[in-house]
Amino acid sequence: MTLSFTFNICLTRKSGILIALLSFFVSGVFAQNQKKITIPVETLHNALVLQKDDGGRLGIIYFGTKLNSPSEYDFIPSMYKRGDDYSGILNAAYTPSGSRNLVEPAIEVIHSDGNTSLDLQYVSHNWQQTDENVSTLSILLRDPKYAFEVTLFYKVYFKEDVIEQWSVIKNLEKGVVTLHKYASANLYLSAENYYLKHYHGDWAKEMRPEESRLTAGIKVLDSKLGTRANLYQPPTFMVSLDKAATEDEGKVLLGSLEWSGNFKIDLEVDPLNNLRIIAGINPFASEYALQPAQEFTSPAFLFTFSDKGKGNASRNLHRWARKYRILDGNGSRLTLLNNWEATYFDFNENKLAELIRDTKKLGVDMFLLDDGWFGNKYPRNDDHAGLGDWKENVKKLPSGIGYLVKEAQKNEVKFGIWVEPEMVNPPSELYEKHPDWVIRQPGRPEHLYRNQHVLDLSNPQVQDFVFGVLDNILVKNPDVAFFKWDCNAVIYNAYSAYLQKQSHLYVEYVRGLYKVLEKLRAKYPKLPMMLCSGGGGRVDYAALKYFTEFWLSDNTDPLERVFIQWEYSYFYPAIAHCNHVTDWGKQPVKYRTDVAMMGKLGFDIVVSKLDEKDLKFCQQAVLNYKSLNDVIWHGDLYRLADPRENEFASLMFVNEGQDKVVMFNYLVGNRYAEGSKSPVKLKGLNPEKKYKVREVNLYPDTKSTLDENAVYSGNYLMTVGINPDVRSSRTSVVLELTALP
Numbered sequence: 021m022t023l024s025f026t027f028n029i030c031l032t033r034k035s036g037i038l039i040a041l042l043s044f045f046v047s048g049v050f051a052q053n054q055k056k057i058t059i060p061v062e063t064l065h066n067a068l069v070l071q072k073d074d075g076g077r078l079g080i081i082y083f084g085t086k087l088n089s090p091s092e093y094d095f096i097p098s099m100y101k102r103g104d105d106y107s108g109i110l111n112a113a114y115t116p117s118g119s120r121n122l123v124e125p126a127i128e129v130i131h132s133d134g135n136t137s138l139d140l141q142y143v144s145h146n147w148q149q150t151d152e153n154v155s156t157l158s159i160l161l162r163d164p165k166y167a168f169e170v171t172l173f174y175k176v177y178f179k180e181d182v183i184e185q186w187s188v189i190k191n192l193e194k195g196v197v198t199l200h201k202y203a204s205a206n207l208y209l210s211a212e213n214y215y216l217k218h219y220h221g222d223w224a225k226e227m228r229p230e231e232s233r234l235t236a237g238i239k240v241l242d243s244k245l246g247t248r249a250n251l252y253q254p255p256t257f258m259v260s261l262d263k264a265a266t267e268d269e270g271k272v273l274l275g276s277l278e279w280s281g282n283f284k285i286d287l288e289v290d291p292l293n294n295l296r297i298i299a300g301i302n303p304f305a306s307e308y309a310l311q312p313a314q315e316f317t318s319p320a321f322l323f324t325f326s327d328k329g330k331g332n333a334s335r336n337l338h339r340w341a342r343k344y345r346i347l348d349g350n351g352s353r354l355t356l357l358n359n360w361e362a363t364y365f366d367f368n369e370n371k372l373a374e375l376i377r378d379t380k381k382l383g384v385d386m387f388l389l390d391d392g393w394f395g396n397k398y399p400r401n402d403d404h405a406g407l408g409d410w411k412e413n414v415k416k417l418p419s420g421i422g423y424l425v426k427e428a429q430k431n432e433v434k435f436g437i438w439v440e441p442e443m444v445n446p447p448s449e450l451y452e453k454h455p456d457w458v459i460r461q462p463g464r465p466e467h468l469y470r471n472q473h474v475l476d477l478s479n480p481q482v483q484d485f486v487f488g489v490l491d492n493i494l495v496k497n498p499d500v501a502f503f504k505w506d507c508n509a510v511i512y513n514a515y516s517a518y519l520q521k522q523s524h525l526y527v528e529y530v531r532g533l534y535k536v537l538e539k540l541r542a543k544y545p546k547l548p549m550m551l552c553s554g555g556g557g558r559v560d561y562a563a564l565k566y567f568t569e570f571w572l573s574d575n576t577d578p579l580e581r582v583f584i585q586w587e588y589s590y591f592y593p594a595i596a597h598c599n600h601v602t603d604w605g606k607q608p609v610k611y612r613t614d615v616a617m618m619g620k621l622g623f624d625i626v627v628s629k630l631d632e633k634d635l636k637f638c639q640q641a642v643l644n645y646k647s648l649n650d651v652i653w654h655g656d657l658y659r660l661a662d663p664r665e666n667e668f669a670s671l672m673f674v675n676e677g678q679d680k681v682v683m684f685n686y687l688v689g690n691r692y693a694e695g696s697k698s699p700v701k702l703k704g705l706n707p708e709k710k711y712k713v714r715e716v717n718l719y720p721d722t723k724s725t726l727d728e729n730a731v732y733s734g735n736y737l738m739t740v741g742i743n744p745d746v747r748s749s750r751t752s753v754v755l756e757l758t759a760l761p
């Protein structure tokens with residue numbers, strides 16, 4: 021290739037007309053794929069730079085901090101002397117399998133004639149601007165030998181430094197093409213070292229982090245559980261470049277797959293010491309038969325990158341999530357009293373009416389009725405029976421939900437209710453009537469999880485049924501103000517009586533779920549809804565489009581919660597975190613409440629059993645929360661002292677105007693004389709402003725040990741800091757900082 025052949029075109033997202041013209045020029049006139057084309061996908065601070073090489077293949081030549089001059093991206097590839105990759109496509113933007121590729125593919129297919137090879141060559145690309153901040157790049161790739169296309173999409177949220185990436189795979193052959201792998205995204209990063217922080221866990225042990233250096237080979241994060249897919253690990257992770265990033269320093273990518281089912285994320289340190297990240301639906305037991313003219317749209321892989329540490333990356337993600345994804349992400353939330361741990365299945369109308377009065381007494385916005393209110397032939401008196409029979413149990417609730425809604429109205433609180441519509445207990449009328457709606461292998465012994473099966477949401481009749489569970493409640497009781505949507509079981513014995521092709525089940529299940537949620541949101545666009553899955557078994561940014569919040573874990577021991585909430589907070593903003601004060605743990609009610617306050621506050625306790633002081637404390641805390649929630653829900657989160665590295669945890673929220681701050685501090689160690697021995701430096705303040713500090717959530721008859729008359733400059737608070745005086749006699753401390761006018 022001589023210089024005269026090489027024609028580099030550098031396009032930025034801003035030069036829309038030029039892009040359109042050149043795309044046409046490239047695809048229409050000179051489709052010989054002989055010119056290099058560089059396509060920077062830029063956000064406010066970062067760039068993912070794609071390049072079509074002179075052989076027509078699309079690769080990634082740069083990922084990281086944006087350069088001032090986009091034309092300089094072209095210099096980058098020649099600066100790396102890491103050796104030969106023997107394929108020329110190690111950096112592929114979407115690695116096809118079976119042609120020249122030698123490593124983990126992003127896509128693997130069997131063509132209609134049985135051939136297993138795929139090559140993908142650049143055809144054209146196009147930018148579409150949604151508004152000032154959002155634009156989408158699409159790049160069409162085509163196999164030169166087979167009528168088979170893949171379009172890569174990169175949706176750019178400029179100010180938030182966030183990109184969503186997905187693929188649309190199209191079969192234009194005459195026969196069926198089988199997809200064996202069909203990833204959403206394929207990234208290529210160059211650094212000296214890579215540090216992966218990922219999470220594992222189980223029920224009540226969600227979000228346990230591990231961070232380690234990636235070594236040569238492939239590390240896989242995945243789920244094969246079908247529903248409740250995050251039980252063992254979530255599709256969220258971080259990768260630091262060069263060295264493990266800290267809260268405020270270092271280069272780090274935060275990624276998450278937007279899919280509520282099986283996922284697979286391959287992290288491959290390749291022979292040239294580059295990192296290939298391939299994320300998508302888990303192809304495990306899920307080969308997909310693509311009919312002629314049919315398209316397969318993969319879910320989006322979401323990522324953000326920061327060269328200023330994990331804190332900045334997470335704040336970008338929070339801003340994105342509140343503005344663009346979580347239902348009513350910038351709105352408000354209902355504080356509540358839940359009866360799950362207060363009563364479990366043991367309640368009746370009178371007991372609930374009492375709890376509704378307690379809701380009012382506590383001062384929260386809503387009473388949430390949990391599991392156990394339904395089932396007649398097979399009453400739901402424990403978790404063995406009744407799931408699927410969504411009619412009020414006449415013994416427990418002879419006057420129905422309507423009566424409870426009215427009781428709530430009388431007490432000027434709202435009423436919410438628990439459902440688990442995707443599931444069925446074998447002892448149930450639903451199971452008797454519709455055995456074919458149940459996911460299970462014919463001819464094999466049943467295997468249950470929490471005594472229940474998963475319904476086959478790939479079946480449109482089941483989709484209608486699931487929609488109907490909520491719709492019927494709302495049609496009869498339009499004043500029901502909230503749903504807690506649970507999903508407790510995993511899929512065993514995956515088999516659908518409805519589907520022709522069994523290997524489609526895991527994919528079609530999730531698509532069926534989204535169809536139901538779409539329909540629900542079309543009819544009830546605003547109704548707040550909590551996403552729950554036996555704790556945090558299902559939370560991701562596809563589901564959160566339909567939900568206002570999620571249940572992080574059934575583990576509500578406040579000490580555990582400090583750690584669980586801390587880790588979730590990297591990926592999901594506080595407005596979406598449902599935290600309840602319960603009787604788990606040995607800590608006093610103040611500690612439990614202070615911990616629950618760092619997200620959306622709720623209670624699940626027997627209010628009538630609180631002694632006078634505890635009740636007074638809780639009532640005051642609810643009032644305090646009302647005046648602080650704007651900062652917690654909509655402000656920026658700064659993590660100040662990591663509970664895994666200190667004897668205490670410290671974090672703060674600051675509003676956009678930098679004049680209101682809430683700082684939470686929790687003792688997590690219990691050895692002698694542990695506590696906050698030095699001042700904790702605040703972040704994100706205005707150095708010029710003067711702040712008054714007030715301790716809130718003080719337990720009745722106690723006084724703050726802080727000097728509440730002092731006024732500190734933002735500069736002082738960020739340089740020296742303030743000591744919240746956390747110690748064994750002050751295990752949790754909540755501070756409110758207000759800027760002087």
Ligand code: GLA
Nearest residue numbers: 360390391552553554555574
């Ligand atoms: C799951 C949820 C709990 C509760 C129970 C009810 O475990 O996570 O909060 O709703 O189901 O059965």
